[in-house]
Amino acid sequence: MYKHSELAAQIARHVARTGMADTAISRLSLFRADEPTMPLPTVYEASLCLIAQGSKRVSLADQCLTYDAEHYLLVSLDLPLVGHVTQASSEAPYLCAKIDIDQSTLADLIMEEGERAPKANQPALAVYRSDDDLVDAACRLVRLLDRPEGIPALAPLIEREILYRLLTGPHGPTLRYMAVADSHLSQVSRAISTIRSAFDQCLRIDEIAAAAGMSPSSLHAHFKAVTQMTPLEYQKQLRLQEARRLMLSEGVSAGSAGFAVGYDSPSQFSREYSRLFGAPPRQDILRLQNSESILMPL
Template sequence: MKNIAELAQLIARHAPGNGIFPTGMPRLSVIRSDRTSTPTPAVYEASLCLIAQGSKRVSLGNDSVVYDASRYLIVSLDLPLVGDILEASAGAPYLCCKIDFDQAALADLLMTESGGLPKPGLPVLAAYPGDPDLIDAACRLVRLLDRPETIPALAPLIEREVLYRLLTGPHGPMLRHVAASGSHLNQVSRAIAAIRRRFDTRLRIDEIAAEAGMSSSALHAHFKSVTRMTPLEYQKQLRLQEARRLMLTGSANAASAGFVVGYESPSQFSREYRRLFGAPPRQDIERIQTDAGYQIAV
């Protein structure tokens, strides 16, 4: 537990208030909340999430996973999840670090391996018992924030170590399948990337399928099997979350946010926004701005 205690101290130092805080490393974020939260939908990037204090539940469709300081979470590819913080208080805030996967480094690590590809047999979203080596690597990564000049040289090495430990851990077979060219999971991952690149334009299934190397019917079947959504539903969630972000940052108001992310009908935007977030755009933003713990997504 010594390393977990250190990780909690490091996160608390670099997350000065409630919220999700980007850092000087593009794939590292630190998160803090001094209160529990309501279930909130969000698209989680492929990542490792390590809680140092508190607990969280995330759900993919009807499947839920609870993780805390004794269990780490792996999100194998960008997934539409619903998350809520279960344990947090002012005296013992929820503290978490999120390390997004460097896909190029992951592919490079896999090139050094030989042998056939094992069957995945694992969920794309899973929690596993805490690994002291992973926690130690996370501590060393977050500690670099105290010496920013060391980040360019050392951060890639530590991130690579994290990926290596995940590949040699219990979730390794699933990560190999996601990264393996030609696997259904890799094809779905490519489709997700294509949708995210142009989420604010009209979705053309045949083009997405071609980029993923699948037929349109196969894309629908495998995409929904993995994400519990159709490609169109996934795009809709991306649009609504981007609209929410724009309103929160002041980049757009409720009247224009829908147009910015690709909606042509304000009434359709408001209706779908309310269905996803539980309130109309303006009311939802006011709720978030008066409740500092509401927007915690990871």
């Protein structure tokens, strides 16, 4: 656990209070929480989440996973999860490093390794026992923040090492399956990218299916199998989360936020917002403004 202690110390130096810190390394984000948080729905991007201290629980429909300093979370494609910090205090805060997966580097590594038959029906969301070499590489990546002049040359090399260790570890079959152009995971990933790029527009299922290279019926079945929701339900969640961000971060009114993300009916927006976040827009935003501890998405 020595490397976890080192990683925790590095994260704590760069994130002094509860919240998320973007870093000079584009695919690295750091998180801290000084107390447990309430469950929050959000879309987790394809990433590796390494906890240095504390613990977190995430759920996707009926699937519930807990991870901590002894286990890492790997998300293979952008998924709508509900997560909350379960163990944290001011003396021992929750500290986490999130490293986004670079799909082009991953594909390059797979090609270098040579062809291996990917296994179908691999989980897109999984927790595995932590690996000392993986934590060591993460420590070196975070350490670059103290020497920013080395980031352009060294960060890509360390990120590549991290992906290599994931690829040769227990999650490797899923990552290879993701890289196969006609695999269901890869097709669902393309559908998700299409939805995320135009979530505020009126999207037709046949357009999303065409972008994914699937029939509408196949898209519906496999999309729901992976994300536990339909493509249009996924789009709705993206809209509501963006509306929440606009109201909270930019002070936009509920009516303007709903319109900005594609809603024509204020009453429909308020109704669906309440269903997802548990309170009408104004009440929810006031609750968030009064409690910083619940604003921890990862």
